[in-house]
Amino acid sequence: MILRLRPALLAGAALAAAGLLLAPGRTAEASTMGGDSSGAMPSASAPSYDPAEEYVKGVAALNASQYKDAERALSRVTRATPDNAEAWRMLGMANAGQSNLKGARKAYEKAVKLQPDSIEAHQGLGVALAGLKDPAAKAQLDWLAAKAAACAGTCADAEALKKASAAVEGALAAAGGPSAALEPGSLLFAAPQAGDQAYAAAVGLINQRRYDDALAALAKARLAFGPHPDVLTYQGYAWRKKGDEARAEGYYRQALAIAPRHRGALEYYGELKVERGDLAGARRMLARLDRACSFGCAEAEELRRWIDAGRDPRA
Structure with a gap:
């Protein structure tokens, strides 16, 4: 399978100062993070944090x-x-x-x-x-x-x-x-700019199928950004390509626990289910994608293609 990654969209100056990544650009291997809203009244919901x-x-x-x-x-x-x-x-x-x-x-x-x-x-x-x-x-x-x-x-x-x-x-x-x-200097953790650089490097390494190196770069990005769903989704993707489906699933689940409408995680988790022969599970991921993409999105179309093909794209 030929990867078709485009470079990630790095955070602008204001977001970088706040330590927030923009979602990566849409490619065959990346997706943006959609927002989510339950519509619950304030009195019925506890404070939530990103x-x-x-x-x-x-x-x-x-x-x-x-x-x-x-x-x-x-x-x-x-x-x-x-x-x-x-x-x-x-x-x-x-x-x-x-x-x-x-x-x-x-x-x-x-x-x-x-x-x-x-x-x-x-x-x-x-x-x-x-x-x-x-x-x-x-x-x-x-x-x-x-x-x-x-x-x-x-x-x-x-x-x-x-x-x-x-x-x-x-x-x-x-x-x-x-x-x-x-001890002095032990708390100087990675700045957001360094996290952006590590994240961008990981995208390029995934494009080259250098998954071990990509995981090392993603680990550096996580030190700067913590449990960011974009980073978790890429970690899941890299482990999946290394053949560790259980570990990949764990990262996809973490990403979706934080951002239930994250289009990249939904797509890749669905693809993993296709690879496992779980087409019913893949269709559930597709249904969630369709709800997240009111007017359609590339992630849903890609997963729909996988389900229609009903095959293992690694073959």
Whole structure:
């Protein structure tokens, strides 16, 4: 299958300053995000938040050492997208910055469970446990030591492993509190412009079928933008092309949980169902697309073509 991606539409200056991505340009592999409105009266609905916007607010608050504000925003993100490891890790940092080590431990434990290879999450958990005088901190140091031994000072993570081990060792030695986890410069997260650049690079890499490299670029974009449905949809697409349909489905579901009318996620999830032979499921995605596209849209027409063909386009 020949990909026909056009370059993504990057955020304008005002949106970039606010940390919001514009939806990618429509191609065979990308789509815009449609709005959604339930029509519920205010008295019948709880306050709702855009988790991508709240993530950016949380990152900005962390960078400004405004830990309570960061905790508030990132808590909203984790409630809306409980599988977002980055948000849990940063929530741990926000709690640690307020010397709430129990809250930090809980958040870091979630981050480690969701992203077992995250050096930063293991570091944060180890420091929080040490501050609580919990002997389990030693297990985090042992994990870091084992990774460092396997790395032997030659891998890309060598410096990060060295710093993480030193942070946990320092916290254990001093029974130290959160300071080791919040060393100067540790909170300088990716700016929106860097996220846009990573996102655009991922689009180009997908076009070249370099899916591993695309996923690495999308991970950088997620650090800047959090659980943005456009980024999640591309992550799902890349994993699908790598043959991991279960993982792809997880990303599509995350995107649709945030934006139920996201046209790209609906289309690609429908295509995945066609590939699995689930034409009834694909038609349900098409019905949702038709409702989202009152006057028709390319995403619905593309999925309709897949359903009519009833075949596996990878063949």
